[in-house]
Each structure stands twice: as structure tokens, then as C-alpha cells.
Amino acid sequence: MISRRGFLGATAAAVSYGALPAMAQQQPIRIGMLTIKSGALSAGGRQMEDGFRLFLRERAERIAGRPVEFIVADTGGQPALAKTRAQELVQRSGVQVVVGPVAAFEALAINDYLQEAEVPFLCCSAAAEDLTQRRQNPWFVRTSSTSAQPCHPLGDYVARELKYKKIVAIADDFAFGQEQTSGFQRTFEAAGGTLVKKLWAPLNVADYGSYISQIGEPDAVFAAFAGANGLRFLRQYSEYGLKGKIPLVGSMTTVDEGVLHSMGDEAIGIISAGWYSAALPGEANERFVAALRKQTGVDPGFYSEGAYSAGLALEHALKAVDGKIEDKQAFMNALRKVDIKDDPRGPWRLDSYGNPIENIYIRKTERRDGRLMNTVIKTYENVSQFWTYKPESFLAAPVYSRNEPTKL
Amino acid sequence: MKNPGLKTLGILLICAAAVPLVLPGPFYLSIATQVLVYGLFAVSVNLIAGYCGMVSLGHAAFLGIAGYAFALLTTSTGWPLWAAIPAAVGLSVAAGALFGLVALRTSGLSFLMITLALGQIVWGVAFRYVDLTNGENGISMPRFQGLLANGTGLFYLCLVVTGGCLALVTILAGSPLGASMQGVRDQPRRMSTLGYDVWRIRYAAYVLSAGIAGIAGVLYMLLFRFISPHTLSLTVSSEAVLMVIAGGLGTTFGPIVGAALVVLLKNVASAYTDRWPTLLGLIFLFIIVVVPEGLLPGARRLMRTLGAHLATRRGPTAIPATPVKEARP
Numbered sequence: 057m058i059s060r061r062g063f064l065g066a067t068a069a070a071v072s073y074g075a076l077p078a079m080a081q082q083q084p085i086r087i088g089m090l091t092i093k094s095g096a097l098s099a100g101g102r103q104m105e106d107g108f109r110l111f112l113r114e115r116a117e118r119i120a121g122r123p124v125e126f127i128v129a130d131t132g133g134q135p136a137l138a139k140t141r142a143q144e145l146v147q148r149s150g151v152q153v154v155v156g157p158v159a160a161f162e163a164l165a166i167n168d169y170l171q172e173a174e175v176p177f178l179c180c181s182a183a184a185e186d187l188t189q190r191r192q193n194p195w196f197v198r199t200s201s202t203s204a205q206p207c208h209p210l211g212d213y214v215a216r217e218l219k220y221k222k223i224v225a226i227a228d229d230f231a232f233g234q235e236q237t238s239g240f241q242r243t244f245e246a247a248g249g250t251l252v253k254k255l256w257a258p259l260n261v262a263d264y265g266s267y268i269s270q271i272g273e274p275d276a277v278f279a280a281f282a283g284a285n286g287l288r289f290l291r292q293y294s295e296y297g298l299k300g301k302i303p304l305v306g307s308m309t310t311v312d313e314g315v316l317h318s319m320g321d322e323a324i325g326i327i328s329a330g331w332y333s334a335a336l337p338g339e340a341n342e343r344f345v346a347a348l349r350k351q352t353g354v355d356p357g358f359y360s361e362g363a364y365s366a367g368l369a370l371e372h373a374l375k376a377v378d379g380k381i382e383d384k385q386a387f388m389n390a391l392r393k394v395d396i397k398d399d400p401r402g403p404w405r406l407d408s409y410g411n412p413i414e415n416i417y418i419r420k421t422e423r424r425d426g427r428l429m430n431t432v433i434k435t436y437e438n439v440s441q442f443w444t445y446k447p448e449s450f451l452a453a454p455v456y457s458r459n460e461p462t463k464l
Numbered sequence: 465m466k467n468p469g470l471k472t473l474g475i476l477l478i479c480a481a482a483v484p485l486v487l488p489g490p491f492y493l494s495i496a497t498q499v500l501v502y503g504l505f506a507v508s509v510n511l512i513a514g515y516c517g518m519v520s521l522g523h524a525a526f527l528g529i530a531g532y533a534f535a536l537l538t539t540s541t542g543w544p545l546w547a548a549i550p551a552a553v554g555l556s557v558a559a560g561a562l563f564g565l566v567a568l569r570t571s572g573l574s575f576l577m578i579t580l581a582l583g584q585i586v587w588g589v590a591f592r593y594v595d596l597t598n599g600e601n602g603i604s605m606p607r608f609q610g611l612l613a614n615g616t617g618l619f620y621l622c623l624v625v626t627g628g629c630l631a632l633v634t635i636l637a638g639s640p641l642g643a644s645m646q647g648v649r650d651q652p653r654r655m656s657t658l659g660y661d662v663w664r665i666r667y668a669a670y671v672l673s674a675g676i677a678g679i680a681g682v683l684y685m686l687l688f689r690f691i692s693p694h695t696l697s698l699t700v701s702s703e704a705v706l707m708v709i710a711g712g713l714g715t716t717f718g719p720i721v722g723a724a725l726v727v728l729l730k731n732v733a734s735a736y737t738d739r740w741p742t743l744l745g746l747i748f749l750f751i752i753v754v755v756p757e758g759l760l761p762g763a764r765r766l767m768r769t770l771g772a773h774l775a776t777r778r779g780p781t782a783i784p785a786t787p788v789k790e791a792r793p
Binding site for chain 1: 489490491494495498594595599600601602604606607688689690692694695699730731734735738740741
């Protein structure tokens, strides 16, 4: 929290900015984060905050020569509250950039507001396809990926290299799960496979037994879960004796490092695709993993790495404009042009829609040194949100959903 | 104006009209507008729960039906606002008329469960019927023009609408229909013996309550310009019931006080503590223990007790003091 006096001082300085540029440089950059601290999605929210705080600590709370003030607001996972929180950050705390939020429905609820208020919106988790596709906001960039971005290469890999022909999909019944499944289905079927069945499990389902019994006998099962659901599904999958009989492929968050530490042998052997793995080689990642493990005891995953990348993107853009975040348009132009080489996940840059073009790693869950790891077995370099399709034709089709591309 | 509630309402409205002048910024104004919108929604719950004694756990359905109808009519079909607003409210009245037929076959705990089930059905439709509602990703509305574009205009609009509905409910409560509603709440069997049609009285209140919730739904959309299945969830319904219980069941201004409490706690307290849901729980616990009839009637009772207590303390000295004030010119 900033004190009232501090806020007044900052406002006064901002007013006199034109006259005293040297002094304004020493005013803090105010960064607001929208996260979830209560309810079902709070684990992701906490990891996101941890990732960003780690970045700030490594930079000694200074970016591009200016001190940073970091203000965190809790949305409670409710869209209406998320919008009020965003207003609070902008109007009351006067933040110059908003980082977050965790869930897609929150990002969609605040996107219009931040566009009208012309506040740079650095999304580090919410993966809703349309945020960087059919509902463009010039003030929005994303550092994670779209839901289907890692699933496109996965579908291709599973059909061509693993030679599976018939697959049953099971996913969380909300936008994230649906978009992931649809992306997987599109490339898997384009490469000659068939998705024979899609099973949708409600987000808060207590028991996956009734879904597991509907799986039948496909070549493999594709699972797309978020949060702790992957943990519960995999445990039951193994209890029902399907592990070892029908192989599993999964989306990035199904075996995310954030929950992987709570899993046991049931996770071993799963093939998944993601834009990051804590097991990636390279000095940048090893340092990052060691630092976060020391701080939280958990390996970094989707949420913490997405937030850490948001910090890196912010730093690159701010350095490009000499820390002058007050010139919003110049800052935003610099942010959209970031090209980051030293990210723990590997190099990435933004496409013209504000979504990363990044490496997608095909990973296999293994146990090494007593820890579960997502070992990288193949890398697809520079994958965009449109995979190999032309953006125009991709965007002309309706957004991925439960029934797109095909009804099953 | 015979009704004392209306006089108080008039005074409060005039005070509330000054609110935008004293609030320090647009953020606080939007919080004040939220209080009015959620307050109106709580008023609709109070109408059925407070005056008829039938607690509904599915009222968010009416808020959501009007909200979705308003959003879809203006964005997809391009209706103008003046046509979409009555249509949206009309649709939620129609839904209330339909649900009432089902839910009012029961009362008490069964009514609670039936309304819960009906609310969840509407939530399920909003969640699953992706082609219409865009599923969990929700529907956004573009920015409004004119009066609605700025926060102050929207605040006054919400103030007038909420004040109007509150006046309507106050007049209703004093009318023969309102009296029979309260009669049905306290003594349904006796009312029935006296020749009143208990079912019809309850039905009228339920449909009217759905209509007010629909109006609150339109205001909700004007304020947030975004709707997703979360708006129809059980959380929203139960929060409204909590607002009514906290403020004072069956009182005129109780729902608004309750709404103010919940909205302020959710939005202001959460800026200072991560444990705001716990704080909310503790405050409700406090209300149940100290003022179980609700904040407003409870405060009135405490004041009265305190006044009586002071009067007996002061004893006879208090009485001669009064004539002095009546000195004439």
C-alpha cells in the first residue's frame, strides 16, 4: 500500500513532470497485479505473485534505474470483483501497468475497461484465445500463450511420431479446457488421427470415476486439466487400473510443476506439451529454478514463469524508453516490440497481435533425483498462436469452443 | 404523505444525491453505484423473503436473465436501449411468472431448495449454451453514449431507479396487499381461513420481486458492461440473502444497509487484508450474536435501550428540563 502522502507526492511530481524531467525519473514506477488469493484458483495466484516478486527481488526493486512500487489486489476469482479491483488499481493507486490476472474470465471482464482507460495490460496467465485474436486491445500483450498454442504441436506430434490413431479427450468443462482440446483435435485430425470422444468434467467435480469408465479402449487419452484437477484425475486414472494400459498425453497445466510435486508415480510417462519446463537446460533457467525453489520450495511452472517473463518484458520495454513509463504510447510500442533472449523458457518475441512466438516443448514426466520432472524430448521452435495456419483464415473461423471445430 | 417510510426515503435520497460531490474520486463513486445496484437486488430479495417469509436462493437467475437479455438484445440484435431495457425486465418478469408456478407449490425449506434448483438450471443454461451466451467467456458490452458514459450520470440514474423501486416497495408494504403479504408470512393458515388466497398473494409478490431483480440486472449491466455465468451463480444469490439478513429482514432500508456493508467489505477491506472473506464471516457472526434481527432494527433497539437506560439514570432531573426549551418569543 502507498500512503496518502506518498500518493499526493507522486501526483504532484507527475504534474510537474514536464518541468522537472530529472526529478520525475526518480519517482517510482507503480505496477499493479491482479491475482487470486482466495478460493479454488488461489494456488495459481500465489505462484504468479511469487514469480513476479522473485523478479523484482533479483532487480533489487528497481527497473531501468527507477524504483518500483508493487501493489497486489485480490479478485477472489469473480469477474465483477476483478473489474472493481482493476478500477481501484488504476484510479486509486494510480498504477501505470497492470499485470495478471489468473483466469481468462477475469481478463475478459477487465479488458474493455483497461482499453478505455488506456492502461498497459500485461497478461501473464489468462490464456483465452480471443484476447489476442478476435477481441484485440491495443494496450494488451500476453507473456504466457493462448490455450491451444502448445496443443497444436502436441496433436501433430502424437499423430506423426507416437502413431496414435484413436484418442479420447477428457477436459475441464470451461473455456480453457475446451480451447485446449479443440486445438489438439484440429492438428491431430489434420495429421490423420481421430478424436473419437470428448468427455467434459465439471470444474469442481468430486469424482472422475464416471468419466473414466466411459473412456473405452482408444490408443491413448488426451487430458486437459487446470489447477489441482490434474492431480486428482491422474490419481483416479491409476486407481482404475488404466495407467500402463492406455497411455496418457496431457496439456501443459495437467502436469504443471506447481502441482507436480504433490503427484506420485501416477504421473510418470505422461507426454505433454508446454512453453516451459523446469527441467529445461541452460544457465538462465537453472538459476531461476534454484531461486524459486529456495524461496517457495516448489519448482516454477506455468504461473510463476509467466509472471517472471512479464517482469522481463517490462524491463526490456522500460529500458528501451529510458524508464519513461509516463509516455504510455512510446512504452506500449516498445512493449509490443520486445524480443527476449535470456528468458528461462528460451527466446521469445511478440507477434503483431501481442501474443508470444515461442518454443513449444514436448515433455515427458520422469523421476530424476527423487523429483518428478518434465524432461524435454522434442522442441518445436518459434511456434505462433496460429500454428502453421494463415492468421486471416484462422481468425475467420469461430473461436475454439466445446463444439468447435466439430461437434462430437 | 402519510407513510413515514416515504418521508425518510425522501430525506435519504436528497442526502444521497450529494454523495458524488463529497466522494474523492471516480473509484469511490463506482463503489457507491455498486451499493445502489446490489441494494436494489437485495430489495427484491427482501420483498419475497422479508415481507412474505419465503427465502429464495435463486434470485440471481432473474438478475442474470435480465442482464443477458439486455446484453444480447443490444449487442447481437442491435436494439436501442429504450427498447432493450423493458424487454429485458419483461423477460425476467416472465421467468418469475413461470418459476413461481413451480416454486410456490411449496414453502419454507422446500421453497428454498426449489429456488436453488431453478437458479442452478438458469446458471447451467448460461454456462452450457455457448452459442447464445458465449459460455464462461461471457459477453461484453461496448461503451455507452451520453448520460451513461460518465460515472456521475450513472450514479444518479441508479439512485433514481433504486429510490423509485424502494418507494414502490414502501407504498406496497403499507397497502392492503402488503398487509396481506405480511399476514400470509405470519399466519398463513389463519389468512386462508379468513378467505385470502394465500397462493395468489405469494405469487404476486414473487413475480414483482423477479421484476425488481430484473431492473437490478439492467443496472448491473449498465455499470459493469460484462456478464458471465458467475453473475448467476449461487454465490450472488446467497450474498443477496446475507445482505438482507444483515441489514434487517422485512425492513425498508435494511437491504440497502446490508448491501453497503457487503460491497464495502469486499472492495475496501480487501485492499488492506488478504483475509477479507474471514472478516466478512466474522462480521456476520457478530451480527447474528449481537443484533440477530439485523443491523437496522438492531441499532434501533440498542438506541432505545440505551435511551431508556439513560433516562432512568438521570431520573427526575430530565423532566423539568423540557419546558425551558419551549420558551416563546
